Amino acid sequence: MAESVDLDAKEKAFKALHVLFILAISFSSLALMVKLLRGVLLKNQRKFLIFTLAGGDLFLALFSLTVVTRRLFENNVELSYASKVLSEKYLFHYFPFVHAMGMFVLAIELVHRAQLREIISNPYVASLLCAGLPWVLGLIVVLPLVMDGFLWSEGKYQEGFKNNDRQIAWYVVSTIIPSTLALAACIVTDFINIKWVPEDFSSENTDSATQEETEMSKIYHVDNQPTFYPSNQSHGPFYSSQSEPPYRPNSSEIYAPLSRPPSNHLASRFSMNNNNMHPVQGSPGPLSSRLSMQNVYLPPHPQPDPSLRTVPGTRLSTYRPQNDKSFGKKEKRVLLLVTAISFVLTTPWAFFQVCYVLRDDKSYIEPLAREIVVNWFRYFLYLRSVVTPLIWIATMRKP
Secondary structure, X not given: OOOOOOHHHHHHXXXXXXXXXXXXXXXXXXHHHHHHHOOOOOOOHHHHHHHHHHHHHHHHHHHHHHHHHHXXXXXXXXXXXXXXXXXXXXXXXXXXXXXXXXXXXXXXXXXXXXHHHHHOOOHHHHHHHHHHHHHHHHHHHHHHHHHOOEEOOOXXXXXXXXXXXXXXXXXXXXXXXXXXHHHHHHHHHHHOOOOOOXXXXXXXXXXXXXXXXXXXXXXXXXXXXXXXXOOOOOOOOEEEOOOOOOOOOOOOOOOOOOOOOOOOOOHHHHXXXXXXXXXXXXXOOOHHHHHHOOOOOOOOOOOOOOOOOOOOOOOOOOOOOOOOHHHHHHHHHHHHHHHHHHHHHHHHHHHHHHHHHXXXXXXXXXXXXXXXXXXXXHHHHHXXXXXXXXXXXXXOOOO
C-alpha cells in the first residue's frame, strides 16, 4: 500500500523552511557584500563580479522566495501576473544561468588577467565589463527563451508555447549547459600553469607608488643607477644596483637600505631592529642629516628577476610572478570549489525536471517518494545561495 503525503505537515514544513532560507540567504549575501565593500571594490574586477552575484542571491531571497512564502502563508493573496512569473523565472532559470556564467567569467579573467589590464587600462571599465557580462547574456539568451509566447494581459502562455519540449529547452539552456561549461573551464584553469597577477587593479595607486619610489631613488642610490624590483620582504620594495656594491668604509657614497625607513626615524633605530641591516656608524639623526654620513652599506642581496615584467595597473612591489604561485594556486582552487559545489547543488533540480517530470513516458514513483525527491532538489537549489557566499567569505583575503 502506497504511503500518502500528510498535506498539513507538508504545508507547515514548507513555511518554516522557506522562512529559514530567506533569513540564511539574506545573512550570507549581506555578510559577503559588507566584506567586499571594505576594500576598493570597483578597482578589482574579480571582487566586483562576486559582489554582483551576492546581490543576485539577496534579490532571490527578498523577491523570489518571498513571493513563494507569501503564497504559502496567505492562501487568497492576490499577486500580479508579473510578480508570479518573474519570481519563478528568476529563481529557476535566469539567476542559475547568471551565476554559472559568472563562474565561467571568473575562470577566464584569472587566466587572462594580465592581458585584460594591458587592453583595458581603466579599472572601472574592466570591472563593469566583467560583472555585467553574465547579466547581459542572461537578458539576451534566457529571458527571450522562457518568456516567449507569454500573454501579460491574461497571465498565461499561448497555446503550444509551454509544452514539455520547450520547458526542457529552458532547463538545458539556463542551467545544465552553463553549469557544465563553468565547471569544465574551472577544471582546465586549475591545470593551467599561469603567472599569477594580483587581483587589485589600481592605476592611481601605481602612479603614486611610482612617484614615491622615484623620489626615494634620489635619496638612496647605488652608483647613481637605481634599480627597482620586488622585495621578498613583507614591508615594501628595496633598491639595488646590478652588481654588488663593495664595502668601502671611507667612501662618501650612501647605499640603499634593504627596506625604506621612515623619514622621521633615527638611522640607528631601524638599522638595529632590522636583521638585514648592519649597524650604522656615525652620529644618528634624521634622514636629511644622514646624506653626509659615512660608512652606510648593505649586506649581500639578490639580483632582479630577468623574467619580471610590469603589468599596467599593478604595483611593481606587489607583482611577483615567481614568488606568488601559492596565491594563484589558492585562487584557482577556491574558484573550482565554488563552481563544483554550485554544480552539485543546482543541476539536480534541472536534471530531474528534464529526465523525469517533463517526460511523457516517465515511470511511476510513489507519491511520498516523489515529494521527497522533488523537495530535496528544490532545497538544494536554495542551499547554493547560502553555501557559496560563505565559502567566499571564509577564503577571501583581507582587503
